[in-house]
Amino acid sequence: MTLNIKYLKIIILLLLPASLWAQTIKGYVYSSDNTPVPYAHVYVKHTSIGTTTDEQGRYTLKLDEGDYEIVISNLGYKTTTIPMVLYKKDQVKNFWLEPSSVEVQEIEVKAKRRDPAYDVIKKAIEARKDNFRQVMSSKSNVYIKAKEIISEREKKKREKEQQLEENAAEQKDSPLLENPEDQKKAEQQKKTAEQMKLANSMNMVEIQMERHYQYPDLVKEIRNAYEAHGSAYDLFFLNTTENNFNFYSNLISADNLNEVPLISPLNATSIISYKFRLDKTWFEGNSMIYHIIVEPRKQGNATFTGSIDIVNGSFAIRRVDLSLHKGGLLFYDDFRIKQEYELFNDTLWMVTRQEFDYFTKAGNRDFKGNTVVKFDNFEFNVSFPKRYFKNEISVTTQEAYERDSTYWDQIRPEPLTIEEQRIIFIQDSLEGARNKKEYLDSIDRAYNKVTWGDFFLWGIGNFNREKEQHIWVSGITGFINPIAMGGVRSGPDFLIFKRFKNKRYFTLYSGVNYGYRNKDVKGSASFNYMYNPRKLSRISFQAGQNFDVVQPNYSFAGMMDRTNWVLSRFASVGHSHEVFNGFYLYLSANVKRIMPIDDYTFGNFSENFVKNNVPRSFSPYNLVSLKAEIRYTPFQKFMTEPYQKIVLGSKWPTFSLSIHKGIPDIFDSKVNFDYLEFSVYQDFKISTIGTSTAKVGFGQFLNTKLMQYENYKIFPRGDKWFFSTPMQNQLQDSTLITDDKFFEAHYVHHFNGAIENNIPFFKKLKIYTLAGGNYTYIPQHEYHYYDFYYGVEKSFRIQRQRYRIGIYFVYGGSNRQLSKPAIQFSINHYGKNEKSWEY
Known part of the structure; x- marks a missing residue:
């Protein structure tokens, strides 16, 4: 007990200087007519020390003794800087702000409870059409880098093809490997296995294009370079046409991201969906920037959380940093978008950088994605040929797939990280080895080796990568059909697939089966050829x-x-x-x-x-x-x-x-x-x-x-x-x-x-209705038939695939008689390629 009191005294003594020697400066901020100014910023120049006045215009600052320059600012007023000297006593200091003639015309600030952020947002909404319409046409260069970092568990899943190499490498320490050549071979296999682990830890795509735009939403892309490292299947935003994150619009449609259109903070009725709070202001050159916190009034599947920066005067967007968490997200648990706008020709604020962060957790596996999009070399008021913007929105040249590392080093707006370079180097090295006939043959042999899983479940396949040819026969589960017409039937299905370098391909599918109850043989064959x-x-x-x-x-x-x-x-x-x-x-x-x-x-x-x-x-x-x-x-x-x-x-x-x-x-x-x-x-x-x-x-x-x-x-x-x-x-x-x-x-x-x-109950369960x-x-x-139905559906993910189960109440009938109301069930699947549900 005595020891604890001793420690307590020491702690109090250590904390005393902060409270004894710090001086308190407090007071009010008034306008020139002695009206308290709420939410004004009071801070020490060239430091991070500062505060904001409350709703009565009151502030409090704690500072050590010394010389300071106190800055007081608020929208609608001229920024004031006051020198102060603090001695060993508290001080009461009131400040008066003079109205800014320019800003007073733009925003009326009143000493009331409403946060001034609402006035800024209101002006930004009024100005959004003008800000959006300033650019009637443009050209720009676009660079996209999208990558996905895969968790250890997912890497292990994707490394099954390397399991044989790992097992062989583990034998290095075995006493059976006394031969130096065997030890050297085992060491090399272990090194290769480690490289495979690193190579499988990242998927990345780089794209360089020229983007042509014409008001209001006509876009055409000319892709000049495309480089993929790993799979691009789950990467987000690989073009600028599929999702247009234009926050000057009322709604943002992103079909492959969210189940419903997203409500922009600059929506004409955003005050219904969002709460706004002015967090701080600062100057960038001669422009004051308002940093506004954005929060949804209620949690839903169409609203963002984050911040938006607005430029005083033009009330254009300067920055966006907004997030979505689950809600209506189709495949991600969290999604974040950041945008940077820059000033061109003294009046045009254009997006020069977009960044997306997206995260998915599937079971024990984590997937972290990041996409950076950079715009530069703008040309404005470009005259495009008549009917230039038709239905073809993107063109990729053959040369785009053949660019070498020298080309990429020259056009990248920012270099790859050391880790990215290392992984790509390993991937390229492995890709070179993989393209050798010996390696392709070895991979084919590994795939073509029949396992018990192939025999019973997946089917037996034979793949020739060099010829892009695949032959497959069904396994035992596909061999037997227990609910066929006429009873149990069994027999194999066959598939032959061949793809050519010009993207032509053909598929030959056939099946034959035998019915045990009726002792009959049935079968069919189909041939499909994509020739153009x-x-x-x-x-x-x-x-x-x-x-x-x-x-x-x-x-x-x-x-x-x-x-x-x-x-x-x-x-x-x-x-x-x-x-x-x-x-x-x-x-x-x-x-x-x-x-x-x-x-x-x-x-x-x-x-x-x-x-x-x-x-x-x-x-x-x-x-x-x-x-x-x-x-x-x-x-x-x-x-x-x-x-x-x-x-x-x-x-x-x-x-x-x-x-x-x-x-x-x-x-x-x-x-x-x-x-x-x-x-x-x-x-x-x-x-x-x-x-x-x-x-x-x-x-x-x-x-x-x-x-x-x-x-x-x-x-x-x-x-x-x-x-x-x-x-x-x-x-x-x-x-x-x-x-x-x-x-x-x-x-x-x-x-x-x-x-x-x-x-509330439905909201927490994420149950949707139809x-x-x-x-x-x-x-x-x-005969006239009609029915009506109303149901509830619950969507869920299995291995990054989206499903939806439903329960429906159905009522209807015909002009002859009404049917008995029914409760029915269904299951539905979301197709990533089709970007839609089955219904």
Whole structure:
């Protein structure tokens, strides 16, 4: 106890000087009319010591004795500097600020509780159109460096190919390695394994381009250099067209980043979504900068947290530092964007640097990404040729992929870090070794070696990297199908894939299987050849004998329904081609022998889903048909690579028109019909309220001289438990067919947090809602069907893949009778390549 008191006395003595000898200066800051000035900055010149007045204009500073220059500043007033000498006593000192004639005209500062940041933001919102419109066209050079640092656990996962080398290296210390040559070899293998670990710890891409811009949102990129080290799959912002972080806009759309558009702090109604606080001000040259803290009023999936710097006078953006945490982020746990603006020609504030930090934690694995984008060499008011900005938004030259290290050293705006250089050196060294025939052969041998996992699960593959050729046969799990039509069937599937240097490729897929219950053999083969990647032109062939589903868009129960299945012996040829941008032509010819399956023996499993599950009986017949379809998506955006075209999509709907012709007599064909169908399909966003999908379709038979059941337009019944695609009726109690005309409309809207973020329980669980409806009219039956549904969905990640499960309440029926309301379930997947959910 005595010892503790002794220590306490020592601590008090040590702390005494700070409290005894420090002087307190306090007082008020007033305007020239003696009105207290809240939130004024009072600080010591050339130091970090300072404070801010409270709402009554009161301040307090603690300083050691000495000479000081006290600076007092606030927006709307002239900055004042007062010299002071502090002795060994506290002082009371009041300051008066004179109004700034320029700033008073711009901002009215009042001694009230509202933070002056709101006045700055208001002026910035009023000026944003002028600031954005200042540049009507421009050229600039852009450099992008995107990299991903991978955690140790993830590196270990990616180092499986090096496991053999590591195991061999570990044998170095074994007494069996007495031979010096063996020891030297083991040492080299260990060194190689360590290099592999380091090489696999980073993925990085560098891009250099010329960016052409025309107001308001027309962009075209000319990529002059592209270098990838590792995989670019999970890197963010590899072009300037996909995501436009323009904070002068009300909303920022980033489809591959967030589920809903993001609300800019300079949104016209940002005061509803954000709280603002003026943190500090300073001068850069003759311009005062307001540093404003941005906080969302409530946690959601469309708002940022961070800060924004505004330039006094022009009220343009000087800096942005904003973050997102989970919320509506699709693949990241945290995301941060920083922007730097610089002044050009005394009036233009342009983005010269963007930096993105993104972090993902998947299980025990961490992924840290960083992308830096630098803009320089601006040219303003550039005259571009007429129709220069069309739908091609990016062009990559062949030379871009062939740039050497000397070129990169010359054009990089900042050098690579020592660690980046080291990893790239190792990656390039390994890449050189990997490109040698001996190494490629060794890797192929390792992949081609059959393991128990290959045999039972993944399938057995044979890969030739030099020829870019892959041969694969299914494993045991793919060999056996326990719920096939007619009972358990088994047999292998085969795949042959070949890619050529000009990006052309072909795929040959075939399968054969045997049914144990009915002792029958079935099989088919298909061939697909992409012969013109620039026009997305391909030709395909199929042939075989197999069970065939009549209505492929059937519900789960419908897939169990034996009336929806036939036996088909078939041969077909197809061709697809992009005639001009966004306009596709599809042609196909089919020859089939359609047979019933009523003489097959079945089990009882499907009886759990379909009562009285008896297949249809009919006489076998031959069918010859032709089908032509055109699809047009206006203003389809795309990128041009040296050998291929990459389609990016469009904001416009897709229009489809098809005609299906049944041809009689040829090959004893027993059909004669003509069927026409037209549809319009579109995905679109509604501000921050969510995303919608809509489809409207119309069809009519023009000729029905000779029809079979499979040729009718079929409207399948709904499923009891499983939610089908929203583009299908959910509660239809029976299957209907028509050989006349029909009309259908389908709509689904995902609110993506717009409603549920206002409900505390839902908000914490990250549960989202959706609603939609379906309508079908079949005049031949005087049948009107409708349904409405409302559901909740929960999205989650598995190994950086995004899934969504849902529970839905469905209500509806027809003009004949109402159906019993149902609770249905579904699971949905987000496609990274398509950048969209399945529905």
